Amino acid sequence: MNVKSNNKRKTQSDIKKYFKKIKNTTELTESNDQIESAQIEQDQIEQDQIVYSSNNLIPTWNCTICGIDLGTHNPRQFCGKYYCKMVNSLIIPGYKKKSFKIGTWNKELGLQLYNYKNIDEKKEIVRDETKYKNFLKIIKKFDILCFQEDVIPNPNLTLGKLIKGAESISHKLEWVKSNEIYNPTGTVPTYLANSIYTSELFAGGINNLKSNTKLISFPGIETRSVVVYCTPINEKIPFSMVIANTHLSGGRYEDELVLKEILFGSYINYKYLEVKKIIELNPDIITGDFNAKFLNPDYPELINKINAHRDDILKKINNNLGELETDLKLNHTQQLQWEDWIWITRIDLLLKANGYTNAYTTNDILDTNSFLGACDVIYYKTNIFNQIGKATIINNPVVMEYNDNQYIPVLSDHFPIQVELEINKKYLDSLDSLDSLDLLKK
Numbered sequence: 001m002n003v004k005s006n007n008k009r010k011t012q013s014d015i016k017k018y019f020k021k022i023k024n025t026t027e028l029t030e031s032n033d034q035i036e037s038a039q040i041e042q043d044q045i046e047q048d049q050i051v052y053s054s055n056n057l058i059p060t061w062n063c064t065i066c067g068i069d070l071g072t073h074n075p076r077q078f079c080g081k082y083y084c085k086m087v088n089s090l091i092i093p094g095y096k097k098k099s100f101k102i103g104t105w106n107k108e109l110g111l112q113l114y115n116y117k118n119i120d121e122k123k124e125i126v127r128d129e130t131k132y133k134n135f136l137k138i139i140k141k142f143d144i145l146c147f148q149e150d151v152i153p154n155p156n157l158t159l160g161k162l163i164k165g166a167e168s169i170s171h172k173l174e175w176v177k178s179n180e181i182y183n184p185t186g187t188v189p190t191y192l193a194n195s196i197y198t199s200e201l202f203a204g205g206i207n208n209l210k211s212n213t214k215l216i217s218f219p220g221i222e223t224r225s226v227v228v229y230c231t232p233i234n235e236k237i238p239f240s241m242v243i244a245n246t247h248l249s250g251g252r253y254e255d256e257l258v259l260k261e262i263l264f265g266s267y268i269n270y271k272y273l274e275v276k277k278i279i280e281l282n283p284d285i286i287t288g289d290f291n292a293k294f295l296n297p298d299y300p301e302l303i304n305k306i307n308a309h310r311d312d313i314l315k316k317i318n319n320n321l322g323e324l325e326t327d328l329k330l331n332h333t334q335q336l337q338w339e340d341w342i343w344i345t346r347i348d349l350l351l352k353a354n355g356y357t358n359a360y361t362t363n364d365i366l367d368t369n370s371f372l373g374a375c376d377v378i379y380y381k382t383n384i385f386n387q388i389g390k391a392t393i394i395n396n397p398v399v400m401e402y403n404d405n406q407y408i409p410v411l412s413d414h415f416p417i418q419v420e421l422e423i424n425k426k427y428l429d430s431l432d433s434l435d436s437l438d439l440l441k442k
Helices: 003-044 082-091 108-113 129-139 176-182 252-264 270-280 300-324 332-342 345-353 425-430 432-441
Strands: 049-053 069-071 099-106 114-119 122-127 144-152 162-172 191-198 212-217 224-234 237-247 285-289 356-358 376-381 385-393 400-403 406-409 417-423
Touching: 099 237, 099 285, 099 376, 108 114, 108 129, 108 144, 108 176, 122 129, 144 162, 144 237, 144 285, 162 212, 191 224, 191 237, 212 270, 224 270, 237 270, 252 300, 252 332, 270 345, 300 332, 345 356, 376 385, 376 417
Parallel strands: 049 212, 099 144, 237 285
Antiparallel strands: 099 417, 114 122, 144 191, 162 191, 162 224, 212 224, 224 237, 285 376, 356 376, 385 417, 400 406
């Protein structure tokens, strides 16, 4: 056998052993974190929940107002009790608008709202009131606002005119600054969360925080969650739309994990599987940070940055291999797998095949985050909603400044995205529930 070929086989064998060891260690750590997160979910958050893994789905739905169990189907009406119909009519009296403005925003835990100051030689964290006022001005522009990277525990039941309708726990926070702000004593662990805030018109039982949390868990990767909220449309129609808000796997840490799996030959597109689980819940609107970019071939700066990100991870992996002294590179198949992970293309096709469309194209919005590219999304069912106008970014310079060809976070490292939707008249005409309208008038 050729000596050079034999050395190459040995190197590949060593690499596989290295990655197998890394993968096993990661799975053990992630498994412990998932168990701990699930336990705290049960002990600290009193809420009905759906917990599913890759193999099972156990749904429980509740009436938005009174909380009665509606069984294992998606609610498109309230439970039918007179009390709930009465409360629903009281929540939204005189609401004549046919449309609503919904948004998604990765708020980065609100970390940018705080400044570090040294007072009497002691470091203190002080909220920047000017930034906070700008933050609340943005809030006013929405009827429904879905946050990612919110925090639990979070005392804010209201933000300006918006009321927290639902929240979901994701995974424990280890960020130094977040713990300094939200857990300074070290006694109350903080957790990353997804939340949904609405105006009173969409509150569905004001200050009712009875939320539906879905935990998405796959071996070897951080547990993610989806928060689902059922809200009334208007006072004349006993119809509820279901909103799902999530933060998919990905980001600098999980990108490295997946790239190792690509090199190891065990690639899994966790984000794609997570979206499949969300679609099974049959929400009418899906929002969130997908941690994957819309590919725009006319945006070379983005493509160059993605390639540089890939090369930085490969360099880090090479350095960690140490004595193996090999220069790992992606072959053609591995490069396609990386592109499947980093771009949103296959996920977008999956959602469109299931009746959803994205609220914007890359011609409308180039960037939604400081890393360049568009990863924050609002998908809606085209048979239920009509979109009014184009989706927009809210207050660009207030949220992030653009200097020297890069975005500098001011309020967050993501922009808030907003779109205006209205219910499709043909869909309303097709609802069997229209027959019950006379009951509401009694």
